[in-house]
Amino acid sequence: MGGWRDMSAEVRRRGRAERGSAPGRRPGVLALPRRCPAASPQALEDHYSPSRWSPRLDRDAIIDAHLAVTAAGTERARASGQTLLHVPYGDGDREKLDIYFPTEPSEAFPALVYIHGGYWQCLSKDDSGFAAPPLVSQGVAVVAVGYDIAPKGHMDTMVLQVRRSLAFLVQHYPRIRGIYLCGHSAGAHLAAMVLSTDWTEFQVVPDIKGAVLVSGLYDLEPILHTYVNDALSMSREEAQRNSPMRLVTPAVPPACEVLVAVAQHDSPEFRRQSQEYSQVSTRWWQDHGQVSTSQPQEYSQALRAAGWSVSVLDLAGVDHFDVIERLSEDSYVLTQVILNMISRA
Secondary structure, eight states, X not given: OTTTSOOOGGGTTOOOOOOOOOTTBOSSOBOOOOOOOOOOHHHHHHHTOGGGGOSSSOHHHHHHHHHHHHHHHHHHHHHHSOEEEEXXXXXXXXXXXXXXXXXXXXXXXXXXXXXXXXXTSSOOGGGOOTTHHHHXXXXXXXXXXXXXXXXXXXXXXXXXXXXXXXXXXXHHOTTEEEEEEEEETHHHHHHHHHTTBOGGGGTOOOXXXXXXXXXXXXXXXXXXXXXXHHHHOOOHHHHHHTOGGGOBOOOSSTTOEEEEEEEEESOHHHHHHHHHSOSEEEEEOTTTOOOOEEOOOHHHHHHHHTTOEEEEEEEEEEETTHHHHGGGOTTOHHHHHHHHHHHHO
């Protein structure tokens, strides 16, 4: 399975085609220097292989378990709620949305837009409804976004598709008042890219109130020479223009709140990138509720200057996979944090 496991040698070293600038990029962005610690090729492979860092199961079993948990949770959510499935926002086979409506919808309601992970090359919206039940029971719609994964989908394409899905949602569902992005792993990267969008090209400005970025990557350059890029075939230019770490833009709207969540058992590189993509680092220990803060990083200072409200939630006792799987639980701390974010708006 590509995406979290090492991919076969047969797909390595594909030609990296040079592509033009990506549409939807907000003008006037601030480019930041690449900040990747020196590492051997094998160390990079290890540090960008999330399945190697879970203490629960070995790297193959943890992925199989994750696929089973998300698929079963999505099946339960579809069976128990009011849904509108496979809604096309474009002409592509994967350009579809699954919408889970609130159990008791009001005239207007907020929506959490969930963008799945899978290292941009596996999973789909059909594995992405597991988080819906605790949210729809509290009056929040959940929208799972489908997009083209590699090798069919290129990074520029995926970013554009997610942006287009948001524009479609706003144009066709006016009862939605307030959008909250939630992305896991590769989906966190795509959600972060949404925050740098020039919406004038889409003739609509989504009312994005908040973003919850879970165990994501925000600088793509380090993965260029790892197994992750075998299917993606990114050039350096493509990685740079799709790295949120390099894109600092004025917050739209200014009230948008960004929460960067990271798992205790994420790899050191995932944890480093999450820390650098933040303003205030908050460690929330689930078992005894301790909270501490650390000093802002260079990137986070730029985010603050641009009007973003950014914090980090460091979740103890979870790995790269169950950090998101547990959103199916009403009592899970991240579920409660999301509901609190929405209630404050």
